[in-house]
Amino acid sequence: xxxxxxxxxxxxxxxxxxxxxxxxxxxxxxxxxxxxxxxxxxxxxxxxxxxxxxxxxxxxxxxxxxxxxxxxxxxxxxxxxxxxxxxxxxxxxxxxxxxxxxxxxxxxxxxxxxxxxxxxxxxxxxxxxxxxxxxxxxxxxxxxxxxxxxxxxxxxxxxxxxxxxxxxxxxxxxxxxxxxxxxxxxxxxxxxxxxxxxxxxxxxxxxxxxxxxxxxxxxxxxxxxxx
Numbered sequence: 001x002x003x004x005x006x007x008x009x010x011x012x013x014x015x016x017x018x019x020x021x022x023x024x025x026x027x028x029x030x031x032x033x034x035x036x037x038x039x040x041x042x043x044x045x046x047x048x049x050x051x052x053x054x055x056x057x058x059x060x061x062x063x064x065x066x067x068x069x070x071x072x073x074x075x076x077x078x079x080x081x082x083x084x085x086x087x088x089x090x091x092x093x094x095x096x097x098x099x100x101x102x103x104x105x106x107x108x109x110x111x112x113x114x115x116x117x118x119x120x121x122x123x124x125x126x127x128x129x130x131x132x133x134x135x136x137x138x139x140x141x142x143x144x145x146x147x148x149x150x151x152x153x154x155x156x157x158x159x160x161x162x163x164x165x166x167x168x169x170x171x172x173x174x175x176x177x178x179x180x181x182x183x184x185x186x187x188x189x190x191x192x193x194x195x196x197x198x199x200x201x202x203x204x205x206x207x208x209x210x211x212x213x214x215x216x217x218x219x220x221x222x223x224x225x226x227x
Contacts, residue, residue, distance in 0.1 A: 001153075001158055001167055001169065001170045001171070002032050002152050002153075002170075002171045002172075003153060003170070003172050003186045004017055004020045004173040004175055005020065005172065005174060005175065005185075006174075006175050006177050006178060006179045007175070007178050008180065009186075010179040010180075010181065010183035010184075010185075011153075011154075011183055011185060011186045012183045012184070013183065015048065016049055018049065020175040020177065021173070022175065022213045023213075024211040024213065024215060024217075025211070025215055025217070028171070028217060030060075032171060033054050033056070033073060034056060034063065034064065035150070036148050037141075037149065038073050038074055038099070038141055038146040038148075039054060039073050039076065039150050040137070040149055040150065040151040040157070041076070041077055041078070041153065041157070042077070042078050042079075042153060042154045042157035043077055043078065043084060044156065045152065045153045046075075046077050046088075046090055047084075047085075048154070050089055051075060051090050052089035052090060052092075052094060053089075053090070053095055053096060054074075054075065054094075056071065056095075071096075072095040072096040073150070074097060074098060074099050074120075075090060075098045076098070076099040076141060076146075077090070077098060077099070077100050078101050078131075078132050078157055079101070079102050080106065080126070080132060082100060082106040082107060082114055083110065084100065084114060084119075086113050086114055086116070086117035091114075091117040091119060097118050098119050099120050099141075100114050100120065101124050101132055101141075102121065102132065103124060103125070103126040104123045104126070106123075124136035124140045131160070133164075134161050134164035135164060153186070155184050155185060155186055155188045156189070158186060159187040159188045159189030162187055168221065168222045169219070169220070169221050169222070170219070171217070171218070171219050171220075172218050172220065173215055173216070173218075174215065175215055176213065176214030176215055176216075201222070202223040202225075203222060203223060204220065204222070204223045204224075205219075206220065206221045207219040
């Protein structure tokens with residue numbers, strides 16, 4: 001997972017996460033994308049942040065080729081209803097065809113429209129709420145040889161994967177601002193109530209960096225003692 005948040009825990013400012021990002025954060029964001037086989041994003045974040053395809057420099061493309069990876073990691077969008085704009089930047093401004101991870105229950109016409117727009121539509125097993133099941137999402141990507149999976153949110157997808165115990169690594173940038181307001185946190189899940197201790201995932205601090213602008217960059221990994 002890769003997220004940015006304010007000191008007081010807001011995941012957005014002015015409705016988007018980009019307002020919390022700094023130049024150094026954007027640089028690290030690009031490095032994480034370079035390392036990934038695929039970038040997983042929820043449909044709501046795709047719409048809010050107006051996502052296009054991943055932009056990879058020529059030098060980074062050479063490093064990816066040397067590592068046996070494709071020149072650009074595709075964006076994989078998780079959407080239960082295949083509810084995406086076929087004219088959006090996701091389809092119009094990309095080198096790698098976006099992967100649309102949805103379910104057999106999604107409207108047939110919507111899936112056909114996204115295929116016609118250039119999307120690679122993948123039907124995964126639905127979860128209990130008719131959304132895409134986390135294990136099925138991982139299996140669908142791994143069947144395509146996509147094993148280095150970077151997830152950029154949003155918070156509901158993060159919470160869904162956390163509840164399914166599928167989060168191994170979190171890169172969290174803490175922007176040096178206080179925002180107050182009503183912005184949400186980086187992970188939300190209906191299954192993760194405060195009384196449910198099983199939802200807590202013990203993590204270990206692996207790296208800490210500090211940017212010149214005051215942004216603190218942290219990397220947290222799954223505690224091997226917990227499993």
